[in-house]
Amino acid sequence: MLKEVLLGVLTGAVALTIGILLGHFAIDKGSSVPDWVRDASRDVDxxxxxxxxxxxxxxxxxxxxxxxxxxxxxxxxxxxxxxxxxxxxxxxxxxxxxxxxxxxxxxxxLSFPNKTSPNKVSVGKTGYLFTAREREKVYKPDQEDPEVVQPYAAYSPAGNVKGKLVYANQGKMSDYELLNRTLDLTGTIAITRYGGEGRSKKFRSLTRSSWYTSFIALNAINAAKFGIVGVLVYTEPYDMNDGLVSESETYPHSWYLPPSGVERGSYNIDFGDLLTPYLAAKDDTYRIPKEDITGIPPIPAQPIGFEDAERLICELDGDDAPNEWQGSLNCTYKLGGPGFKSTSTFNNSNVHLDIYNTExxxxxxxxxxxxxxxxxxxxxxxxxxxxxxxxxxxxxxxxxxxxxxxxxxxxxxxxxxxxxxxxxxxxxxxxxxxxxxxxxxxxxxxxxxxxxxxxxxxxxxxxxxxxxxxxxxxxxxxxxxxxxxxxxxxxxxxxxxxxxxxxxxxxxxxxxxxxxxxxxxxxxxxxxxxxxxxxxxxxxxxxxxxxxxxxxxxxxxxxxxxxxxxxxxxxxxxxxxxxxxxxxxxxxxxxxxxxxxxxSLLLPFNCSDYAESLDQYLGQAVTAFEEKLAAKGISMEPLKKAVQLFRDTAAKLDRLIRDSDLAKETPLKVRQMNDQLMLLDRAFLDPLAFPEQYGFRHVIWASRSSSVPTFPGLADAVEKAESTGLKEDWDQAHKHISIVTQAIAGAAHTLDDVI
Amino acid sequence: MLKEVLLGVLTGAVALTIGILLGHFAIDKGSSVPDWVRDASRDVDxxxxxxxxxxxxxxxxxxxxxxxxxxxxxxxxxxxxxxxxxxxxxxxxxxxxxxxxxxxxxxxxLSFPNKTSPNKVSVGKTGYLFTAREREKVYKPDQEDPEVVQPYAAYSPAGNVKGKLVYANQGKMSDYELLNRTLDLTGTIAITRYGGEGRSKKFRSLTRSSWYTSFIALNAINAAKFGIVGVLVYTEPYDMNDGLVSESETYPHSWYLPPSGVERGSYNIDFGDLLTPYLAAKDDTYRIPKEDITGIPPIPAQPIGFEDAERLICELDGDDAPNEWQGSLNCTYKLGGPGFKSTSTFNNSNVHLDIYNTExxxxxxxxxxxxxxxxxxxxxxxxxxxxxxxxxxxxxxxxxxxxxxxxxxxxxxxxxxxxxxxxxxxxxxxxxxxxxxxxxxxxxxxxxxxxxxxxxxxxxxxxxxxxxxxxxxxxxxxxxxxxxxxxxxxxxxxxxxxxxxxxxxxxxxxxxxxxxxxxxxxxxxxxxxxxxxxxxxxxxxxxxxxxxxxxxxxxxxxxxxxxxxxxxxxxxxxxxxxxxxxxxxxxxxxxxxxxxxxxSLLLPFNCSDYAESLDQYLGQAVTAFEEKLAAKGISMEPLKKAVQLFRDTAAKLDRLIRDSDLAKETPLKVRQMNDQLMLLDRAFLDPLAFPEQYGFRHVIWASRSSSVPTFPGLADAVEKAESTGLKEDWDQAHKHISIVTQAIAGAAHTLDDVI
CATH class of the missing domain: 3.40.630.10 (Zn peptidases)
Incomplete structure (x- = not known):
């Protein structure tokens, strides 16, 4: 019987082992390991x-x-x-x-040209001397489409104005100021070229920071301050065509702009619907009166091609324009008498702008x-x-x-x-x-x-x-x-x-x-x-x-x-x-x-990279402003400390992330870190930092007019204070240090241990 | 052998079963069921x-x-x-x-009285006729403490002013207007009683909505508009003591205020540090110039007890004050000649306010x-x-x-x-x-x-x-x-x-x-x-x-x-x-x-209760304003629709919560609902809705001066538009409908399905 008993025990032991293994591995414990545990910790595939x-x-x-x-x-x-x-x-x-x-x-x-009354740019009464093209030249069937909109400056007001022509380079304040030294600009029409600061919306890397057409809306706004009654804007082939001007060298023969090509654009400074700032433009939404819109041209403006611009610029009287105002059109650019030179068929003639845009x-x-x-x-x-x-x-x-x-x-x-x-x-x-x-x-x-x-x-x-x-x-x-x-x-x-x-x-x-x-x-x-x-x-x-x-x-x-x-x-x-x-x-x-x-399980954002950028901005600000501010008793130390705090807390969060085995963590812990990363940029918002600038609430990346690449509120405030020398303007610089300091420190707090 | 085999099989089968059971139940699957799964779904205990x-x-x-x-x-x-x-x-x-x-x-x-130059309220030159108490009467050792601050009105400016006394009830605009009909208030001192709208900070249920001391700061601000040069404020026993005035009936014999008791207070309208609005008041924070502080009294103010108030009010000359201006002091309250009656020892005397508060x-x-x-x-x-x-x-x-x-x-x-x-x-x-x-x-x-x-x-x-x-x-x-x-x-x-x-x-x-x-x-x-x-x-x-x-x-x-x-x-x-x-x-x-x-696993907040309150506000607004707004071409339909949307999405979220077995859900699903509940009030913020009112960004619960208990921006705007009749003020009412509509609809979107 011993053998039988042994056999039985052996059989039993083997079966027990198999059973244990089966029970442990083969039978799912059911609801004890919910599916979402795996889903929640899955990373990018x-x-x-x-x-x-x-x-x-x-x-x-x-x-x-x-x-x-x-x-x-x-x-x-x-x-x-x-x-x-x-x-x-x-x-x-x-x-x-x-x-x-x-x-x-x-x-x-929205603002559109009038199909039955096209905008008109002309010289001399009824334009018999010269009329600018109303359409671009047809090279391919595309240009023949009746739905090709006449070139225009959206939000330029309608109006019929005339005056002697002057050439005003890019229409910057400094351009008009230079002209104004020798010429009486009252009642004139300015011809200007696209370009300058913020000159094109898609070209940020080489431009200073500003709204894409702000330059061009500012152009007309600037002009009006000098009594100018209308503005023409053309595309200078030096800037756009590497100097090429002839039809044989431009589209459809190359990527360059043909002489008749006209750059359309929206001539407004603020983004979003202009009548409903901060409110979604639904049917019954309150709309501000049209007269209250700011940041659009107060005087008529119209873009033209360089073919037409050449006819006008090359007939101008007056002094030679400065070197850096010259371009690739076939003449020396002059400032205008105002008006055309005596040898021109345009002599004594006004330029007429007849704009029929409707909103x-x-x-x-x-x-x-x-x-x-x-x-x-x-x-x-x-x-x-x-x-x-x-x-x-x-x-x-x-x-x-x-x-x-x-x-x-x-x-x-x-x-x-x-x-x-x-x-x-x-x-x-x-x-x-x-x-x-x-x-x-x-x-x-x-x-x-x-x-x-x-x-x-x-x-x-x-x-x-x-x-x-x-x-x-x-x-x-x-x-x-x-x-x-x-x-x-x-x-x-x-x-x-x-x-x-x-x-x-x-x-x-x-x-x-x-x-x-x-x-x-x-x-x-x-x-x-x-x-x-x-x-x-x-x-x-x-x-x-x-x-x-x-x-x-x-x-x-x-x-x-x-x-x-x-x-x-x-x-x-x-x-x-x-x-x-x-x-x-x-x-x-x-x-x-x-x-x-x-x-990604963890959002692929890096807060230390953010710290590096803030450091870069801080360095620029210290170099450009610290001495000037100190002379007014304003310290940059709080700002330095805030950036340091940001750097430290960013490094701390980095370490926490590095030291975590995310796949094994509770999903709430991962979510917590993700929320910190997701909301980092949000922490820099301050809706009262730039009350005059629609939509700009991010105190680090807001639009800036100063040329110093640093915190925009500070840079612009120092620039203004330097130009006016007023105590209240230096106060604003101090205020902007406090605003950006609080924003950076506040953001740093969000990166720190959550409690 | 059959028996042996059967025995072996039987043994094996039993052992296998035991093994399966052991393997399944007795051996922990280790890391496959993390602890946090239980923690994450634990509810309140x-x-x-x-x-x-x-x-x-x-x-x-x-x-x-x-x-x-x-x-x-x-x-x-x-x-x-x-x-x-x-x-x-x-x-x-x-x-x-x-x-x-x-x-x-x-x-x-902060603003404090001057320990070495206490504030003084007196009648007659050098105060030989009457001087108000500088300290409250001592009944218990507590009142003897040298650190008991002299009663004063914080943020009242220092100054030495004098003038004939008038009684101005609660110092509301309407109170001063009434006085101004028959009296020349220029150069007078007003004595007023605490109370009126927003009269005490802790007593909200019976007061209209406003900052706790705004009434009292407004009192002095209002007074200055009429040429009044100083304001006294006392505690009227009718309002505070159920009419009791004698020492034997007041503390320490009851909870009522003794005759010498003076209610201190801060006489400012805005909350937060007055020099650093929107910025934390750190050492180097930018501070606005003191002259730019708004919402504090432009003229000296001082609180006194009713014992002293009685000496002054009961000597006043002039017409009887209106019935509702009367109180419990032992005389008929008169308006003042301005000044005291001819039979008074105070006759022809000025009241002097010598205030030495320092900030x-x-x-x-x-x-x-x-x-x-x-x-x-x-x-x-x-x-x-x-x-x-x-x-x-x-x-x-x-x-x-x-x-x-x-x-x-x-x-x-x-x-x-x-x-x-x-x-x-x-x-x-x-x-x-x-x-x-x-x-x-x-x-x-x-x-x-x-x-x-x-x-x-x-x-x-x-x-x-x-x-x-x-x-x-x-x-x-x-x-x-x-x-x-x-x-x-x-x-x-x-x-x-x-x-x-x-x-x-x-x-x-x-x-x-x-x-x-x-x-x-x-x-x-x-x-x-x-x-x-x-x-x-x-x-x-x-x-x-x-x-x-x-x-x-x-x-x-x-x-x-x-x-x-x-x-x-x-x-x-x-x-x-x-x-x-x-x-x-x-x-x-x-x-x-x-x-x-x-x-709680799920936050114990109820969004349908919020909908009920919005409905209540909407009902009040429709009753009070719909007809008036319609007469100006302004529709309340968008607001009605927004409240309806909020009600619907709140009910939807309620259903989702009710239908969820939260303990079995992924913690991220519960967190999602918790975030919706946590952030609900945040969705009503609009930092530009009330740009003049410090700190009020919640468009539903912001401070309101209108008596209609409804959306504050709308109520105040309609009230103003009705009083001025100006198109631009009706425009503001329209704008506030759009603001509150967008806020309520925006909040509703956060309660809806998350995507």
Whole structure:
């Protein structure tokens, strides 16, 4: 029996062991390990990113652009409506669309030329001596479209004015002051060239910080102060065409602007609907009286091409203009008698401006689309671009919209196939009426202010996606620098054997105290595109991404067809990005950033990079202002201490993140750190810091007129105090030190231990 | 062998089963079920609440009060420093203290009388005819303390003025206008009585909404408009003593104010440090020039007791004052000749005001203490009260501080013994310099604006904890009504056989559309205590809790020793709450609210209760304004729709909460709903809605001067438009409809599905 007993025991022991193993490993403990435990700690999936990058297709990008640019689609026109329908069709596609998509209308104040009474620029009574072109010359069928809007300056008032002509360079205060020394400007008409400070909205890296058309609205505002009654603005070929002026050297023979090309623009300083500041422009919203609008030209203004400008400038009498006022037109630029020289057929004649612009309330649509987040649906990554153009807008903005549509196609497909859903929600915005002053995006942020402020992780703006084929270009809150770098390292630069990151570093770099030589990410200090309301009004970490020039190859201040009837599919596909590989590189880089922001367990923001930027600003401020302030008894020590505190708490949060095993942490701990990172830019908001400047609440990145690249409130206040010497103006400088000190220290407190 | 085999199989089967069971149940799966899964879903523990309620002790409350009121402790005096040390000692106690405690200093602008040159009110040259008392009469040793500050009006300017006396009732604009019809007020001195609108800071339920001393600062501001050169303010026994005036009927024989008692006060309209609006008052913070301070008296003002007031008023010449201007002093009140009657020894004499107040920058301390949260340390429940008094301040504010200290003793003990730690962090604040204008709490919210805005769940204010023994009294954001009800149902009302809730409902109730008859929770529309900066500036769901009168038993506008040298431990323990049972009831109710806010899995806020309040405001606005607005072409429909949307989304969130099994949900889902509830009040902030009113950003609960209990911006705008009839003022009414509509719709969007 011993053997039997042994056998039984053995059998039993084996069975027991098997049973224990089965019980432990094979039978799920059911509800004791909820599914969400795994979901909550899931990080970004690199294989999804690879798949996404691979699927972004140049042919799709080309066809998107072709479709978007079939007709002119200025805000609220039938062409714009057609793009609304197209976006909705794409985003509601059952196989490649988003979870849902819809339109949102705002009733906004726009300015248009009068179709039956076109604006007129002429010399001599009834213009028999000379009349400027009312349309740009036709080289391709696109220019023949009856919907091509006559070149005009939006928000320039209607009016019939005349006067002797003077040449006023870029229409800066200093330009008019110089003229005023020798000439009586009262009753004159000024001809000026586009350019100068803040000269073009898409060209931030080489311009000082200001609203994209503020220069040009300021031009007319400045002019009126000298008694000037009307302003002409032309595109100087020296600035835009590398000096080329002949038809044979310009589009359709090259990317340069033809002599008849005219740059349209919105001549207003404030962004958002002008009648409903801080309020979303709904049907019954209170609207300020039109007379109360500030920041638009008080006198008529009109843009013209350089062909017409040459006729006027080269006939001018008077002294030679200064060297730096000269340009590429075929004569020596003179200041004007005022008026034309005695040998000219225009002698003694006035220039007449007959402007018939009318303002109207129109419904402008944003098209919105979403992909719901799986784990944190209440966290939003917003990706947007405007949809409206001045004419066909192939580059501005359709190159960006083509990229957005290709990104949504690939993501939508993965969602519809059940292969992927982001951790956080993604919101896509196709904004309306940007060209008139970032209106659609501004109204959206006003209407959903609280919801967006509480929940938005980041805003990615891709407006003009491809200016040219040389290199990536990005401007961003410093918090986002690292994720842009990560993304750009994973994308091949078209036409090279290297990455977008390495290529970028060759074209534009700086030496970082933390990292050494890195690509230069610009600051979002202006209001050049729809990121403005997100960055400046809501304090959301924002970025603006595009492909850009080799600055050593051209002096053009922007791609030359900008805002003209030549910005067409033909132009874009012939001269800007024939293979659509730069479009693809931008789609890959911006889309990669989007995926990382949406899917990372921990938000890929870096607060020590922010500290580095604050340090840089502090250094500039100390160098430029400390001595002057000390002479007035104003100390910069509190500001230095605040920056130091920010640096220290940023390093502390960095360490906490580094020392955490996030995948094993409670999701609430990760959320806590994510909230600290998400809300970092929000902590710099102060709605009372710049009470006069619409929408600018971020005390670090607000618009600045001083040339010192540092804290804007401080820089502008010191500049003013120096010029007036008044005690009360030095007081304002002190006040701005306190404001920025409190903002930086307040932000530092949010990075510190949470309690 | 069959048997053996069978035996073996059987043995094996049994062993296998045992093994499976062992493996499944007995062996922990280790890291696969992290501890935090249970922690994250833990709800409030009712047994902890019971234990907490049981331990709150009347003897401890009494001894706290005795210690706190040993000496006068006006802000920044040695007595105040002693209370700082006392708070720190208690909060740093190793057995009953908090996790940590510290002090935070601000350098603030205060106003004091001059010890060597006391303020003087007199009649006749050198005052030989009459001089008002410089100190209150001594009945107990407390009044003999050399640190008892001379009665004065803080922020009244120094100055030596004289003039004929007039009696101006409460110093309202309408009072001065009435006088001005028959008298030339230029160069006169006005004697006025405390009271009128916004007459006392602690007495909100019967007053209209305004800053606690705005009436009294406005009094002097109004007076100056009529050429009046100085203002006296006295306490009318009709208003405060139920008409009693004799020493034998007043303290120390009853709770009523003795004839020599003088109510001190801060005569400023704005809260927070007056020199550093919106900026924390640190050493180097920019300070506005003193001349730029607004909202303080332009002419000298001084408070006096009714004993002295009687000497002056009863000698006045002139017409009888209107019936409603009469009081309980022993004569018919006349308006003044101006000046005294011919039969008076004062005949032809001027009243002289010699005021020597000086303003100084002093360091004022907040004492801060924290208990770290275990699960969501980045969520704060803040509980606070001010520490400074005018004299001994037994009721104001030490009755509240005694309650706070008893709450922290019981909680601290549980924490130190390892028996409890809250889910969320708790912050205790003992604010400095409240009596001068809520300064300590306001500076704190300015310094930590972002951190507090992002993370604070609620603010609980218990200032004067016991006005009297009759009933609970609470004012709160509607979101907090339900948790106050829950807490008050668990506490026995002292001296009754019922609960605090039921007792309250008997004294003060209303009929709710949702619940029927419920206790009446007031709105926090004013700035009566330190909740102001939290509710109005930060938009944090706030509440103010105390025990209160039976209004049918007294007309006293507040407890009669308010702000006098008689507000002592003797007074409080003899006449206000001898058994300290009302203190205990408040500690239990407010402490219970605190624990529920800190420990509940889901925040105990109710957004449908908020909808009910908005509905109530809407109803009032429609009744009062719709017709008038329609006559001007202004529609209220958008506002109606916004309130409807809020109601609908609130109901939706309620359903979502009801239908969720929170304990089984992912912590991120619960956090999402908690964030929606936490941030609800924040969504009503608009820093540009009331640009002239410091600190008021909450568009629903901001201060209002109109008598219509509804949306303050709209009510005040309509009132102004009606009085001026100007188009631009009706425009402002329209604008305020748009502002409040956008705020309510914006808040509704935050309650809706998160994406």
């Amino acid at each position: 690199e294989s999804i990113i690879e798949k996404f990058l691979a699927e972004l297709d140049t042919n799709q990008l080309r066809e998107n652009l072709r479709e978007l640019t079939k007709v002119p689609h200025m805000a609220t026109t039938p062409g714009d409506e057609a793009t609304v329908d197209f976006m909705l069709k794409r985003w509601q596609d059952p196989n490649t669309g988003l979870d849902s998509a819809w339109r949102e209308n705002y009733k906004v104040y 109207r309330l129109e419904y402008s649509a944003n098209v919105m689309g979403i992909i719901r987040g799986s784990v944190e649906p209440d966290r939003y990554v917003i990706y947007g671009n405007h949809r409206d153009s001045w004419v066909h807008g192939a580059i501005d903005p359709s190159s960006g919209t083509a990229v957005m549509l290709e990104i949504t196609r690939v993501l939508g497909k993965m969602v519809k196939e059940g292969k992927w859903r982001p951790r956080r929600s993604i919101i896509f915005g196709s904004w309306g009426a940007e060209e008139f002053g970032l209106i659609g995006s501004a109204e959206y942020t006003e209407e959903y202010f609280s919801k967006l402020s509480e929940r938005t992780v980041a805003y990615i703006n891709v407006d003009i996606s491809v200016f040219a084929n040389a290199t990536l270009r990005a401007s961003a809150s410093p918090a986002a620098q690292s994720v842009i770098f990560t993304a750009s390292k994973q994308v091949k630069a078209p036409g090279t054997t290297t990455t977008v990151y390495e290529n970028w570093k060759q074209y534009s770099n700086r030496t970082s105290p933390n990292y050494g030589i890195i690509p230069n990410v610009g600051f979002l200090t202006g209001a050049g595109s729809d990121y403005a309301a997100f960055m400046h009004y809501l304090g959301i970490t924002s970025m603006d991404i595009s492909y850009f020039y080799d600055r050593s190859k051209t002096r053009a201040r922007i791609y030359p067809a900008y805002h003209t009837a030549y910005d067409t599919f033909d132009y874009a596909s012939t001269y800007i990005d024939p293979g659509f590989t730069s479009h693809q590189a931008v789609a890959r880089t911006a889309g990669n950033v989007l995926l990382r922001l949406a899917d | 009712e047994s902890i609440i019971e234990k907490f309620l049981a331990e709150l002790d009347t003897n401890q409350l009494r001894e706290n009060l005795r210690e706190l009121t040993k000496v006068p402790h006006m802000a920044t005096t040695p007595g105040d420093e002693a209370t700082v040390d006392f708070m720190l000692k208690r909060w740093q106690d190793p057995n009953t203290g908090l996790d940590s405690a510290w002090r935070e200093n601000y350098k603030v602008y 100084r920058l002093e360091y004022s301390a907040n004492v801060m203490g924290i208990i770290r949260g275990s699960v969501e340390p980045d969520r704060y429940v803040i509980y606070g009260n001010h520490r400074d008094s005018w004299v001994h301040g037994a009721i104001d504010p030490s009755s509240g501080t005694a309650v706070m200290l008893e709450i922290t003793r019981v909680l601290g003990k549980m924490v130190k013994e390892g028996k409890w730690r809250p889910r969320r962090s708790i912050i205790f604040g003992s604010w400095g310099a409240e009596e001068f204008g809520l300064i300590g709490s306001a500076e704190y919210t300015e310094e930590y604006f972002s951190k507090l805005s992002e993370r604070t769940v609620a603010y609980i204010n218990v200032d004067i904890s016991v006005f009297a023994n009759a009933t609970l009294r609470a004012s709160a954001s509607p979101a907090a009504q339900s948790v106050i009800f829950t807490a008050s149902k668990q506490v026995k009302a002292p001296g009754t056989t019922t609960t605090v809730y039921e007792n309250w409902k008997q004294y003060s109730n209303r009929t709710s559309p949702n619940y029927g008859i419920i206790p009446n929770v007031g709105f926090l529309t004013g700035a009566g205590s330190d909740y102001a900066a939290f509710m109005h500036y930060l938009g944090i769901t706030s509440m103010d809790i105390s025990y209160f009168y039976d209004r049918s038993k007294t007309r006293a506008r507040i407890y009669p020793a308010y702000h006098t040298a008689y507000d002592t431990f003797d007074y409080a323990s003899t006449y206000i709450d001898p058994g300290f049972t009302s203190h205990q009831a408040v500690a239990r109710t407010a402490g219970n609210v605190l624990l529920r806010l800190a420990d």
